[in-house]
Amino acid sequence: MNKLGLLWQLKGIGFGSTKPVFCDLDNDNTIEIITGNLSGDLMIISGDDGKIKKRSNFIQHRIKDVVVSDVNNDGLLEILLATDHPNITVLDSNLDHILYRVSLPSLPLKVYVADIDADHLSEVLVVDVTSSINIIKSNRIISRLSLSKPIYALNYGKIRINNNRLDGLVVVHNNTISIYEELDKLELINEKTLTMDISKARIIDVNNDGIDEIAIASHGNLSIMYDVGKYDVASFQLFKKDVVNFDIGDLDRDSKKEIIAIGQQSMGNRLLRIFTFDGELISEYQLPFDGSKILIGDINGDGSNEMILSDTSGKELFCLDVRNKRWCRWISQNNFLFIDLYDINCDLKDEIILRTIDKLVVLTYYDS
Numbered sequence: 001m002n003k004l005g006l007l008w009q010l011k012g013i014g015f016g017s018t019k020p021v022f023c024d025l026d027n028d029n030t031i032e033i034i035t036g037n038l039s040g041d042l043m044i045i046s047g048d049d050g051k052i053k054k055r056s057n058f059i060q061h062r063i064k065d066v067v068v069s070d071v072n073n074d075g076l077l078e079i080l081l082a083t084d085h086p087n088i089t090v091l092d093s094n095l096d097h098i099l100y101r102v103s104l105p106s107l108p109l110k111v112y113v114a115d116i117d118a119d120h121l122s123e124v125l126v127v128d129v130t131s132s133i134n135i136i137k138s139n140r141i142i143s144r145l146s147l148s149k150p151i152y153a154l155n156y157g158k159i160r161i162n163n164n165r166l167d168g169l170v171v172v173h174n175n176t177i178s179i180y181e182e183l184d185k186l187e188l189i190n191e192k193t194l195t196m197d198i199s200k201a202r203i204i205d206v207n208n209d210g211i212d213e214i215a216i217a218s219h220g221n222l223s224i225m226y227d228v229g230k231y232d233v234a235s236f237q238l239f240k241k242d243v244v245n246f247d248i249g250d251l252d253r254d255s256k257k258e259i260i261a262i263g264q265q266s267m268g269n270r271l272l273r274i275f276t277f278d279g280e281l282i283s284e285y286q287l288p289f290d291g292s293k294i295l296i297g298d299i300n301g302d303g304s305n306e307m308i309l310s311d312t313s314g315k316e317l318f319c320l321d322v323r324n325k326r327w328c329r330w331i332s333q334n335n336f337l338f339i340d341l342y343d344i345n346c347d348l349k350d351e352i353i354l355r356t357i358d359k360l361v362v363l364t365y366y367d368s
Contacts (some may be wrong), residue, residue, distance in 0.1 A: 004319065007351060007364040008050035015043050016355040019338040022047070023338060025077055026091045031344045034079065035355060036063030042081070042095060045360065047344030056095040068093070070112040071122045080124065088126055088136065100139050102175040114156035116169060116348055117182040119220045131173065135186060137331045137351035143186050152201035158211045161190050162207040162229035165211055168332035170228075172201040177214060177228055190228055196221075204248050206257055206277060215259075215281045216244040222259060224277065238280035244270060249296035251322045253304045258282065260307060261290045274322065289316055291321030297341035301349030312337055317352065319365070325326070330363060332356070 014037030021034040040059035045052055062084040071078050071090070078099060086107055086246045106128040113122045116135070124136040131151055135143040153172040158165055159179060168189065169180040175198060175201035179190040196218035206224060208211045214225040220239040225230045238246070238261045246261040251274065259275040272285040293310040300306065302349040307320045314335040316365060319328045336354040344351050344362065352363040 003366050004317065004352065004363045005326050005366050007345075007362040009362065010045060010050045010052070010360040011053045011358065013037060013052075013360060014039055015357055016337045018066050018355075020340060020353055020360070021066045021068055022340075022342040022344060024076065024352075025068070029346075031342070032348065033344065033353070033360065034066055034068060036066055037082070038082065040063045042066070042079070042091070044095060045240060047342075050144060050360065050362065054095045056091075058091065058095075058098055059083050059085075059089060064109060066109045067113055071113060071124060078177055079167065080111050080113070082111050082126065088124065102136050102141065102352050104128060104134055104141070105144070107133065108134075110154075112154060112156075114169075115169075116156055116186065118167070125154070125156075125169075128153065133171070140163055144185070145171075145180070147178065148169060148176060151175065152198055153203045153214075155203040155212060157203070159203075160211050160227045160229075163227065164229075170203055170212065170214065170300055172198065172203070172214060172216065174198075177225070179228060192228055194232065196223065199243060200246060202246070202248060206248055208255065215246070215248060217261075219243070220263065220274075222246065222261070223245050234277070234279075236275075238273060238275065239265075239271065241266060244292060244295050247294040247296055251296070251303055251305050251307070253323075256296065260289070260294055260296065262294060262309070263265055271322070271340075272307075283322065285320070289318065290317070293339060295341050297350035297352045299324070299341070299352065301347070301365075308339075308341065310336075314339075317363075328365070332361070334359065336361070346347055 003049040015037045018036045025032045034044040036042045044054040065082040067080040077093045078222040081089045086104045088102045108126045110127040126134040131149040133145040151173045154171045160166045171178045175194045177192045181189045182188050200217040202215040216223045224234040241264040244262040271285045274282040289311045291309045292312045297306045309318045315332045317330040334356040336356045340357040341350040354361040
């Protein structure tokens with residue numbers, strides 16, 4: 001019998017305000033979990049047993065986003081925080097002190113890190129409430145991009161424009177795709193205005209060629225843009241009504257990714273469908289709940305990916321092993337605010353990590 005069971009839980013860590021981050025902060029070959037709360041507490045938690053290794057409150061503002069990266073290329077990891085205050089705070093990985101702060105013109109929402117100028121030093125990209133992207137380097141803002149709301153997806157990587165492969169910052173926002181390249185400065189090199197209404201977007205290498213494509217859901221359709229310059233797009237219908245959510249991943253170990261989508265039916269029920277990138281329907285499942293979120297990971301350690309679905313209320317989880325056609329279910333006592341997958345105890349299978357109002361809950365898959 002296959003099922004989800006509790007691995008450990010940690011109570012009393014305050015109202016969750018950020019999705020947990022997973023990283024080996026101290027190079028001891030074990031994973032730590034970093035999470036924050038509304039009061040500005042930041043905690044480092046052992047992935048093995050759920051014990052708090054360090055807790056600090058330098059911020060005293062709601063923590064909105066946490067990113068861990070070696071932003072100054074000194075071989076040490078730093079922790080970057082976006083809070084309810086117009087700045088970015090950078091802490092040392094032991095939470096002993098604040099390294100520096102960078103003031104922002106508006107409140108931050110989301111933080112990204114990328115080396116956009118190929119100088120082996122990472123830039124910090126901060127999306128703020130005005131839908132602008134602030135580019136930070138050497139502890140100061142060097143550029144600011146003003147975009148139309150909302151921003152659906154952002155990524156720095158390989159992209160194809162007019163059959164040319166280049167490194168660029170791709171932003172899907174409002175009904176527009178904007179691509180920036182670092183020349184003497186970050187410059188807009190291509191922009192496309194779309195005729196479709198965007199509901200969801202992903203920037204991901206769909207065909208494993210090392211170049212990112214842009215996947216956009218609009219109503220019941222999905223469009224994959226392979227070349228932004230030529231407007232090389234493949235579009236097909238996933239559902240007659242709206243796409244609720246979608247993700248992309250290899251479910252059957254054939255080295256080819258599939259499209260996994262949840263859609264709304266006319267009677268209010270929801271369907272889960274799996275497609276090839278040719279638009280061929282592989283399989284379909286009538287969901288016994290109002291599925292809203294999709295995650296893909298290897299939760300049973302067999303080397304292939306399973307799907308983890310959650311409902312709108314944030315109380316129910318369903319796991320689907322597509323290869324073996326097996327379901328398992330978990331009902332939470334508390335609504336979970338954030339959900340993620342990661343092998344936090346290095347047992348070669350992904351655990352399911354739930355951040356509830358005041359707890360961190362870790363589930364594991366049992367097959368007995």
